[in-house]
Amino acid sequence: MTLPCDKLPALVFIILLAAGLLSDELYAQKAVKGDTVYTMEGEPVENGVVLIRDGKIEQVGPAEEITIPDGYETFQGSVVTPGLIDARTVVGLAGYYNQDHDQDQLDLTHAIQPELRAIDAYNAREELVGFLRDNGITTMHTGHAPGAVISGQTMIVKTTGRTVDDAIVDSTTALAITLGSVVRNNFDTPGTRSKGIAMFRQELIRAQEYAGRRNNEDPDRRPDRDLGLDAIVDMLEGRISALITAHRSRDIMAALRLQREFGFPLILDGGAEAYVLKDELKEAGVPVIIHPTMVRTGGDTENAAFDTAKRVSEAGIPVVFQSGYEPYVPKTRVALFEAGISAGYGMDRVEALRSLTISSAEILGIDDRTGSLAEGKDADVVIFDGDPFEYTSRPTHVFIDGTQFPAPDPVQNQ
Incomplete structure (x- = not known):
């Protein structure tokens, strides 16, 4: 039997739809309306609208100034924000089951392993990725955990995709470095703070020498490729950052000394005693990915406080959450x-929201793509049913690159 030509387009459409091959872009035109829209580009917009087209933000503004085009699917809620950013995590390397097979965040065979790539261990289908996404997190800075002098590399991903290639935003963002007593708990060497810093400094010197030889005009005099030193050279030359986990004031000071000595870009991770060194951190221009506000205090974090973020932020130091x-x-x-706990302990609420969005994007170097609701940026948008910092509020819709999560049930939507 031969089908009439005028029936073929409809038949092809049905076949592609059944096979799941139609691009989501055909359905990517959306309008998000909120009683309050926090664009993070200025003052909140009351009764605002965000238009999404082909995975990007098309327009943002008050409802009376924006006409929603025909065919746009409309979503509405109490509060609309940019997609939230988790500025430091190990999700995707550390897994839900807490078993050896899904715990790839920290290799304990050696205290210095800058060659370990987060992209090689990340599991985009890990249940914890979906758990964070359901709570409004659309972007994560994830990778190797604290606990080694250099534990490996970090990267930035969206909380979406079937594979790491689907999720990737930046494949190599920083080297994860730890200063403090936690390292001695994991390794025989270093056994003291000074030994750990000496080991790190020695690697930096080796990398400087390696970089000089690597650039030799005579190919025969160039060194053999060293993946670990390549990564450290990238850090020394500013292509990636040093993400140094340090909680005690003396360890933070050691990180600042190393930064002055070698000139690498530094992000302080943890900073339980950062409030002791506000002047020093501000002078150095070092941002802080603050320890989780509700961290269990003990060891190096025994002096962590609920109002650390407030005190450091009010000193003019960029502070973001993890x-x-x-x-x-x-x-x-x-x-x-x-962040909600920090807001409850006195941090300005808008500043706390900025820390989860545009401030994190700026520190991580992805503010050209995400972190705020602005024309041309990725359509990462969250709708909340109330104040995001109220514990009873929940995201009702999460959009990543314009795609709704969880995906609507096609049967229920017929």
Whole structure:
């Protein structure tokens, strides 16, 4: 039997739809309406609208100034924000089951392993990725955990995709470095703070020498390729950052000394005693990915406080939030809740929201794509049913690159 030509387009459409091959872009035109829209580009917009087209933000503004085109699917809620950013996590390397097979965040065979790539271990289908996304996290800075002098590399991903290639935003963002007593708990060497810093400094010197030889005009005099030193050279030359986990004031000071000595870009991770060194951090221009507000205090974090973010932020130091890493269950915190506690302990609420969005994007170098609701940026948008910092509020819709999560049930929507 031969079908008439005028029936073929409809038949092809049905076949592609059944096979799941139609691009989501055909359905990517959306309008998001909120009683309050926090664009993070200025003052909140009351009764605002965000138009989404082909995975990007098309227009943002008051409802009376924006005409929603025909065919746009409309979503509405109480509060609309940019997609939230978890500025430091190990989700995707550390998994939900807390078993050896899904715990790839920290290799204990050697205290210095800058060659370890987060992209090689990340599991985009890990249940914790979906858990964070359901709580409004659309972007994560994830990778190797604190606990080694250099534990490996970090990267930035969206909380979406079937594979790491689907999720990737930046494949190599920083080297994860730890200063403090936690390292001695994991390795025989270093056994003291000074030994750990000496080992790190020696690697930096080796990398400087390696970089000089690597650029030799005579190919025969160039060194053999060293993946670890390549990564450290990238850090020394500013292509990636040093993400140094340090909590005690003396360890933070050591990180600042190393930064002055070698000139690498520095992001302080943790900073439980950062409030002791506000002047020094501000002078150095070093941002802080603050410890989870509700961290269990003990050891290096014994002086962590609920109002650390408030005190450091009010000193003019960029502060952002993280879920972090702790070796017990539950296997991840939610950065939104950590920020909410800081807001409850006096941090300006809009500043706390900025810390989860545009401030994190700026520190991580992805503010050209995400972190705020602005024309041309990725359509990462969250709708809340109330104040995001109220514990009873929940995201009702999460959009990543314009795609709704969880995906609507096609049967229920017929």
